[in-house]
Structures are given as C-alpha cells and as structure tokens.
Amino acid sequence: MTSKPIYVGADVGASRTKVAILDGDKNLIGRAVRKSGTDFTATAAECLAASLRMARAAEGDIVNAISTGYGRKNVAFARDSRTEISCHASGCYLYFPQPITIIDIGGQDNKIIKLDEAGRRTSFKMNRKCAAGTGAFLEEMSARLDIPLENMDGLARQSANMVKLGSFCTVFSATEVLENIRHGQKIEDIVKGVFFSVIKRVLEMDSLTAHVVMTGGVVAHNPYLVKMTEEMIGRRILVPEHPQFTGAIGAALYAMNRDQ
C-alpha cells in the first residue's frame, strides 16, 4: 500500500461513471467505470473503491477530489466540481499538449472543444437537445437490430456496402433501419450506416482544426468509429490510451492544480 499523495477525478456521466486517480507526477494509477444507474452517489463511491484498489492506495491518501459530468453535484467525496467541458479539455491536453479539436462522444451528449497551443479553451459546442449522434442513438439502434451493443463495432467492420441513413432524428432513423431490414439489407451494412450517421451528426456541429482528438465511451468501445472518421476527414486522429477516462483525468488534474 502506497502512502503517496493522490488526486481523484470522478466523471458521473448520464450513462457511465468513471473515476480516475493520478499520482503527483500525473500518472494514471487507478481507474474504474460503472453504469451510472440511479444512485450516482453510490456508483461514484463504488468506482472510487475500485480505483483505490487498482492504485493500491487508501482514502487517506487523497489530497483532493473533483467531480464532473451530469451528476457532478452528487459525488460525496468530491470537494468541488467542474464542468465536463473543462475537464475533457484538461484531460486531453495532458496527453496532447498542442492546439487540438476534441471530439467527445458520450452516452447522452457530444462535445466539440477547441484548445490553443497553451491549452486555453477557445470555444466549445455541445449537441442540441437531441440524442442523434450520441451513445444513446447507438443503444437505441442496437435494441432495434436486436444485437448486443458490444458487437456493433465488429459488425460494422465487416460491411462491404454501407447503408446510409438520411434522418436527423433517432426515432425516424429507427424507422429507416426497419425499412432497410424489410428490404433485406445486411445487418453489418446497416450498422456501418448507423456509425456513419453518428459521425455525420458530430462533424456538422463545428469545424475542425489541424489536430483532432477523439474521446468518450462510444469511441472507447467502438474504435472503428475513429477509423471511419479518419477516412471522412482525410487525416489521422489522435486517441488517448483511455479515451473513456479523459473527463475523470481532467477532473483529477483540477484537483491537483487547486491543491497547489
């Protein structure tokens, strides 16, 4: 068991809760993710316990803890909160200290955040009041197609003839999916079309700068989305080692900075 000081970030998203632990050198030494469920406080506590086990640390080692995300006000062990926009920016800049555009695809919202060379945020955008282009859209489609969410990435990769979906709306897209099933389209081609729809919705939110970083749970579990996006924008995309944890890592960085 270490007695080194540690810094905790808790990202309570609409879909998943993530906790990250950084040591004093900003190394990610502990992390955990759980479904957010209905009791955000309990889920965050569970994630903290698991992260501490991974970090081989104890609660007494925590110097500071900051929460972020949709449920940021429900984290009992956090001393303060910061929005997920700031935390994703901070977390990404740790790994890519250069001017970047961050595309974060979360369970219920998307963000496009632009940073300058000093890591200062120059702009941000969140999706409008619509689930199109988010993880919720993929969840809805996996239910419609009756395939497990975790199988979608593999299926999309098998597609040779993608089916394009035209609608903005999740509900209308679902109708389109059913229509394509009725017309005998292959499931993998429809799934790739679903992925394509997600990327289109995200890319129309804002322009991109030269260096693009993709993060979020949807990206973590569906890396083929990154490959498809690279093909669409014609350049390489940077992805941190743990794309689902950048918000939590950013929160831990704020915890560290506020302590200093």
Place this chain on the structure above:
Amino acid sequence: MPEEKQVVRKKIAAAAEVAKFMAEYYLELDKAAKAGEPKIAWCTSVGPAEILRAMGFLVYFPETHSAMLGATRMATDLIPEANALGYSPDICSYLTADIGAFLRGVTPLAKAFNIDRIPKPDVLVFNTNQCRDVQDWFSWYGARFKAPVIGIHTHRGVQKVTESHVDSIAKQMQALIEPLEQVSGAQFDLNELKRVVELSRACSDIWKKILDTAAAAPAPLTFFDGTTLMGPAVVGRGTQKALDVYKILLAELEERIRNGEGAVEDERYRIYWEGMPVWGRLSAHSKLFAGLHANVLASTYCNSWIFSALDPEDPFTSMARAYTELFIVRSDEAKEKYIKDMLDFFKVDGIIYHDAKTCPNNSNCRYGMPQRLEKETGIPSLTIPGDLNDLRLLSDEQTKTNVEAFIEQLEENR
C-alpha cells in the same frame, strides 16, 4: 459533496412601483372592456401605440400578455390548443400560447390582478416589424371578435435607413387614421399626437438612461430585472404615469451606483444577452448566472423600446424613422455594428445568444453572426438553444452545463 452556490440578489425596491403601474394599467383596460368605453385598440409591441393613444384608445398589447403566460409557466400547456387549429408548434409561441389561453378561457391576469379575461378589441393594429406572425395572430382575433385588423408592413434587412423607407412607413401610418376615426368616432387631433409622441420620447429617453446604468461596474441591474421592469416602456409609453415610475426607478439605480452596489454579488463577469428571454426560466437563469458571479447586464431585447428618433414636431415621419431604425428589421451588418457598440459601452466579457426555436427574427445566431463578431471583437460567445415560451424546447441541464462551462472558459482565459 460539491455544493450548489447560494445566490444573494438584492431586490430593486422600485419594482413594486412598476408592478403597481402594471396592475393599474390592466385594471383600467378591464374597466373599459366592461363599460364599453373608452374604446380598446390592440397593438403589437412596437406598433404605432402613439397614434392609438392620441385618438383616445386604451391600448392593449397581446405580446405582453403572452410573455406573462410564459413567465407564469402557463404557456407550454396551452400551445397545443393552437397547434390543433393548424398553428404549427414551429411558429411563434407567443401566438400559439396566447390563442391557446383564449381557447381554454384562462389568463395570467386572473391570478395577478383578479381579471378574468383579456379586453375585447374594438380594433387591432399591427406592425410587422416584429414578424409576420403578429399579423396572423391579430387576424385570428379579428375574425373571432369581428373587429377590424389594420396595420403596417415594415421593411426588413434594412442596411441604411433611407428617406424612402421612412416615407413609405409614414404614409402607412397616416393611412391608419381614417379607419381608426371610424372606429373611435372621434376626429384625429395632430396636436394631441404631438403631445403623446413627446411623452413617448421622454419615456424612451429615461428607459435608455435606466438601461445605461448597467455600464457601471458593478452594474446595478440585470437583464432579468430589465425584462420585467420594461413593462411601462412597452405598454405605457406616451403616458405621464410611465415617466413618473421610471423617475423613481432611475433614482434608485443611480443611488446604487453611488454606493457601489451591484445587482450580482461580487460581479466578475459581464455578459450580453442577444435574443429573447426564456420567460419561464427568468428566475432560474438569473440565479444560475448570479451564482457564477456573472451579471447578464445588457441585451438587445430590453433596448428594443428605445426610440430616440421620436420628434413631437414631426410625429409621423419620426415615428416611421424610429420604428425602422429598430434592430430587428436591420441587416446583419447593421446589427453587428449595433452589438459591437453595446459590447464596448457595457464593457462586456462574453455574449449569450438565445436561439429561440419559434422566434427566428429574434435569433440572430443562425447565419454566422456569433463567429463573425467573435473574430472581430475577440469576445467569446455561447449559443443556448431554447424558446421564449415553449418549455418543451429547453434542456435545463444542458443550459446549466453550457453556461457553467462558458464562465469557466472566461475564468481560465483571464
């Protein structure tokens, strides 16, 4: 546990005077509606109220009534009534909420002033400077009440206000006189119009002074205060009573400036609001910003009732000019110049654009204006999707996160 910020906001004492003014205004209308005299004219918010007042009408403004439907959060449930009649959920939610309220037989005036119905119009007079929706709105009521609907069709996208713009509007205003005389039964008196225009100009001038107090740091009032304090400027311009109320309000705000009292405790960020208020969230938004030490202190919206061109010596032409110089009917280039002047005058740190789903004419963020202005001024902006009255079109959590993230951005970039 991160705590929700406690908000301390000092109330404006003169708000009680404004509330009293509004109560008396509606009670006078109600009395007239019941007695059948004086005659009642309905008018759009930036319509030719001066002409109507000079001809002896009491003037009722449906937009103000619908804003009350929004502020009391009655609107959202009423909108579907109008939708079912063929008025789309995508058009003005002032219109749909107001017609919905009429169909349902409800009004916020009941709870506020014990008035059970809106006053029946003898004539309805619109100016399309706000939008085409006001004409449709008035036409529906005109048919319902079998009352004449007359109006002014404005120019749009005006870059520079020319004599031909002004002449054409002035002629339309003069053309209203004859039909209005037929309804009122009285002859038009130019001297009376001059008197009313003089009072209206004085009201405009003092309202401008009130709003300009927000240039002080800290600012003594907020945009959210302004949206309710502007009642007399909208419904009472051209009357002495409106002036008297505003003198009290201005004195209080000037006193606050002398004492260094801000409307928001420890004001750190100065924000400009472009677009309509979200009427059903005035208090929530006021608290949200104040909790972040941000004061939304100036807006295009509250400034829309400043008519500095009004000149009692030349009432028709000057009214035509005042109602054509309006922000809402101008080109994007003219609007951007106006906003830049405001940002400079009020020493603004950031801009909030409210993209009101059902109010395109007051949603100036849809054609690249935020990006152009940010490039020119370096002042960052945030666009909030929402609506003036239809609360189904909001996401409160998203608004909160967006606003908090925006203030964090201002903080980090200092």
